[in-house]
Amino acid sequence: MLPEAFARLLVDYERHLRSERDLTPHSVRAYIGDIESLLDHAHRMGIASIGELDLRALRSWLAKQQTTGRARTTIARRATAARVFTAWLARTGRMPADVGASLGSPRAHRTLPPVLRADEADALIRSASELADDGSPVGLRDVAMLELLYATGIRVGELAGLDVDDLDRERNVLRVLGKGRKERTIPYGTPAAHALDAWLVRGRPGLVAEGAGAALFVGTRGRRIDQRAVRTLVHRRIADVPGAPDIGPHGLRHTAATHLLEGGADLRSVQELLGHASLATTQLYTHVSTERLRRAYQQAHPRA
Structure with missing residues (x-):
């Protein structure tokens, strides 16, 4: 259990993350969990006040994460959380200097998830469309969600958070509120537009219930769709695509x-x-096929 002074500090920091940095509830929980672990470790080292926290204590905390088998990505995230925390301590006068500014972190191994080939993506949508031929609201919704996910590359949380007014159906663009509450506009193609029109005209009215508000996509109970339901749908429909x-x-x-x-x-x-x-995140997130590199080389290099 944290000493009272550390517990009060944690409450102040959580308030800062929510009201000043405007982080999502998930991000706030992650940051607070990491800092609570750090303060508990510092307390066990005999540190009685936040002013005594130093680089040695931060490194000791990270070293403990490594000895307990934490993944490199987890340790890297916790090092970032510690640096953000000590910067806040220094900026608000709770600490004379930012002791975490020089705290290093392990380079995380980034693994790329598998991707569908273009023909597999087409088969995914086509399979879902065939199941929606009966015109059921759920079928029309599922096709619209799959089309939109593939057409725009938006995150599942962004999809679930969409409202009807976020669609500009005349220009085929979508307004998305992403991480850090940053807004961006994304275009989508004709197939997604047709699927969205079918859902909005023939599907959503038959499924939406009181309390859904302006939610673009709703679940079987008529309320805003849950992210878990979207994940389940994608995995189920992917299973219909051979290979x-x-x-x-x-x-x-x-x-x-x-x-x-x-x-x-x-x-x-x-x-x-x-x-x-x-x-840099985009470069890590995406990969370029060998065939595309070969074509680019053949088109551009004088000795190709």
């Missing part, structure tokens, strides 16, 4: 980005579509 890797909505996001790059889109455009703050 396709078992991917979820994140895999469809990666598939969309990969197909954009292979079709000739530049990294900056894909970065904007995906809502990445850094181009």
